[in-house]
Structure formats: structure tokens, C-alpha cells
Amino acid sequence: MADDASLSARAIRDKQAENQTLRARDLAESLGITEAQLVAAHVGHGTVRINPHPDDIMGAVPALGEVMALTRTPSVVHEKVGAYDNYQSGQHACMVLTENIDLRIFPQHWVSACAVETISDGVPKRSIQVFDAAGDAVHKIHLRDGSNHDQWDMVVETLATSDQTDTLEVAVRIPPTPPLIREEKADLLRAEWDKMTDTHQFMLLTRKLKMNRLGAYRVAGAPYVRPLANTAVDQLLALLADSKVPGMIFVGNHGCIQIHSGPIRTLKEVGPWNNVMDPGFNLHLRSDHIAEVYEVRKPTKRGEAVSVEAFDKDGAIILQIFGMRTREVDFYDDFTALVARLEAGEVLA
Structure with a gap:
């Protein structure tokens, strides 16, 4: 704007x-x-x-x-x-890592x-x-x-800075990148996917193949990705709240990713918003913005990392929900069992 x-x-x-x-x-x-x-x-x-x-x-x-x-x-x-x-600086990425405040920061933004x-x-x-x-x-x-x-x-x-003007010039907002799909690289994507040892390697893989996250999910197919119904995120939040199984909820923009780790307890729907209203953690989700949802499985040295990831109609990621991870384990049977109960969706071209 x-x-x-x-x-x-x-x-x-x-x-x-x-x-x-x-x-x-x-x-x-x-x-x-x-x-x-x-x-x-x-x-x-x-x-x-x-x-x-x-x-x-x-x-x-x-x-x-x-x-x-x-x-x-x-x-x-x-x-x-x-x-x-516990702030850790970096040229391209920084981090705040405490029990409650868990951030990944991208200073250029x-x-x-x-x-x-x-x-x-x-x-x-x-x-x-x-x-x-x-x-x-x-x-x-x-x-x-x-x-x-x-x-x-x-x-x-x-x-405080020396510039205390009350006007601000801004750049034109860059729209989200639509799914970048390379069907001809599907076999290579799956072969390289099998070689991953850490979830952070996924973005390097997609860049190498000139895809993006959503494009790769549309191409990969089973057993790497399972399309879910658009209601699956609300369903998973309800299952997590009922079971008290801990999870990790990632929400981010291009400048900051913020993470909640632990169980959720109280859900409250208000109009189009689905809200987690817990002491110390609130989430306010526009469920009606969800256009695509996937169950995603990625291999790591500590076991298979399972996530549920939602995207809007423009291809922008809305949130990711993982099972609770530690330094030793990326795979939790309780969380994976909840994800297996989620309603399947249609495969998008």
C-alpha cells in the first residue's frame, strides 16, 4: 500500500x-x-x-x-x-528461546x-x-x-532514534507467491525427501527444485502428504483440547515466526474466529480463510516429524501444528494418532 x-x-x-x-x-x-x-x-x-x-x-x-x-x-x-x-543474533535469522517466548526472527523485514x-x-x-x-x-x-x-x-x-517525524513512507506490499509446481520433478522431489534428516532441510530442497512449500505438497503425494478437509484444523484443535496431548503451533509472517509448545485447553468460537483462550496463550484463527490443509510427514534423525499445515486461497501459509518435539524425539504416537483421525480432503491440481 x-x-x-x-x-x-x-x-x-x-x-x-x-x-x-x-x-x-x-x-x-x-x-x-x-x-x-x-x-x-x-x-x-x-x-x-x-x-x-x-x-x-x-x-x-x-x-x-x-x-x-x-x-x-x-x-x-x-x-x-x-x-x-536468551536472544541469539544472526545476520539472516535470529532467535528468542525461552520456555514461553519462542521466536524465529528475520531482521531484514x-x-x-x-x-x-x-x-x-x-x-x-x-x-x-x-x-x-x-x-x-x-x-x-x-x-x-x-x-x-x-x-x-x-x-x-x-x-529512540533521531528521526521523530510523524509520517512514514512505505513500499508496495508484495503478494504471496502462488504454488510453484514442477510435476516433471515429482520423482526427484520424493527421492530427495527420503534423504532428509532435519525438517529445516525442506525449504532448501524446494528452492533447489524451484518449487515452494505448497507446490511441493501438491506434487509429493502419499506417503509424504495427505490432503485434508478445510475443517481439519478446527477438528485437530478440538482433539488436542479434549486429549491434552501437547503440540507445537507455529504462526509466522516473513519477519517473525512465533511458537507455542504444550497442550491447549479452552476453545471458543466467535463468528468466523476459532479461539484458544488459555492462560499464557491465545490463538485467534479465521477458520473461514483456510483453503487447503495437508498432513505432512518428514524424516529426521530423531524420527518422523508429522505436521498439519493450512494455507489460504492465495497460497500463503496460515499455521503449522506439529507434535511436541524435544532434542531427542520428533515423533509422538499420541499426536500422530490424532492426526490420523482427521477428515481427508480432495487432491488439488
Whole structure:
């Protein structure tokens, strides 16, 4: 979405004041701007532009104590409560790895960021919000009642940049890549699939064959992939909640992947949203956005990794659900037995 020069920062602030019940992303869309531009319009009015690089942010936010980490796409929101720690930097990929906050970070997409403070009923609401080049949210850190609010000013001062303008230029949003299918390489795909010893090798394999994840799933066939009904994710969440079998739920955009590890307990459907509402973990899934679902099996040195993976109508991945993994084991009979109960779907061309 390109910058809408017809709206000044003052006009954007006025529009938000008039529409306080609308979520920021929905308001921005209604105004023809991006969420990053909506947030930037409040610089100098409770909002401060900060250095977006994860090295800087992750170096500062542990001082805030227990917070809520949020990563989302248009189809799903993943929220985890915990403290940031054990940050591992890298040129192309970084990591936060604690019992509760588990992130894979891709710094090239951490392009702009703001520290945001608003007052509601006399109570401050504080967050750090990171955006990509197109102005879409990559990751957010929300302070909670029990967070170290007395450290907020210090963290913001540490991260603040010299550029405190209230306008922001954004790039055109790049659409998702549709399935890249190479039917002529089906036998090679299966042969190389059999040789994998780690799930992370899969993306290297697809790039080598000039496919992508969804394209490879459409080509591979049994026993590597089983198409499932579009309702299979809701079915699996219900089975996990009923059985208390632990799983790993991955949600990500191109800048951040956030992972929940453990059981889920409470499901609540509200309109098109299927919601996990557990202490320390919330998931908000637009089930009506799911267009394709697959059961996927990948060999590893620690056993077979089984996952259920959902995609939207444009081919973008919505979420992945794996059985709970450890350093020793990638295969769990209880989770695999639940996946085997999921309703099969049609094979798409």
C-alpha cells in the first residue's frame, strides 16, 4: 500500500479519536493507509520512533519483565505471555528461546518500529510495535499489569532514534507467491525427501527444485502428504483440547515466526474466529480463510516429524501444528494418532 498523501498526521489522529473501538489494522485499512503509518502519525503524541533492529529491541525488552508477545497474519493472531531472554543474533535469522517466548526472527523485514503509549481510563497501555517495508505489523510486545512499567521510559530512551517525524513512507506490499509446481520433478522431489534428516532441510530442497512449500505438497503425494478437509484444523484443535496431548503451533509472517509448545485447553468460537483462550496463550484463527490443509510427514534423525499445515486461497501459509518435539524425539504416537483421525480432503491440481 502506497503512502496516502491526502491524509495528514493530524487528520489520521483525529480519525482514530473518532473510531476508538476499531482495531488499528481495520482502521488503517478503512483510511487507505498502513498500520505503520497510523502508528507513526502519533509520534510526539505518546508514540516514539525507535530502532527496529532486533539486536537493539531484544537487548532492551528483557528489562520490561513479563509481557505479551504477538505475531500475526491477516488470518491468525498468536499471543504468548512470558519474558524475553536468551536472544541469539544472526545476520539472516535470529532467535528468542525461552520456555514461553519462542521466536524465529528475520531482521531484514524489521524495517520500522515505534514505542506506543496510550491512556485508557487513566491507565497507560504500552507496547513496542515493529513493521515491515510495506507497513504491516511483524511483531508486537505488549506490557501487562505485572510488567516492569517503571522501566518503560528507560527502554524507550535507549531505543529512540533521531528521526521523530510523524509520517512514514512505505513500499508496495508484495503478494504471496502462488504454488510453484514442477510435476516433471515429482520423482526427484520424493527421492530427495527420503534423504532428509532435519525438517529445516525442506525449504532448501524446494528452492533447489524451484518449487515452494505448497507446490511441493501438491506434487509429493502419499506417503509424504495427505490432503485434508478445510475443517481439519478446527477438528485437530478440538482433539488436542479434549486429549491434552501437547503440540507445537507455529504462526509466522516473513519477519517473525512465533511458537507455542504444550497442550491447549479452552476453545471458543466467535463468528468466523476459532479461539484458544488459555492462560499464557491465545490463538485467534479465521477458520473461514483456510483453503487447503495437508498432513505432512518428514524424516529426521530423531524420527518422523508429522505436521498439519493450512494455507489460504492465495497460497500463503496460515499455521503449522506439529507434535511436541524435544532434542531427542520428533515423533509422538499420541499426536500422530490424532492426526490420523482427521477428515481427508480432495487432491488439488
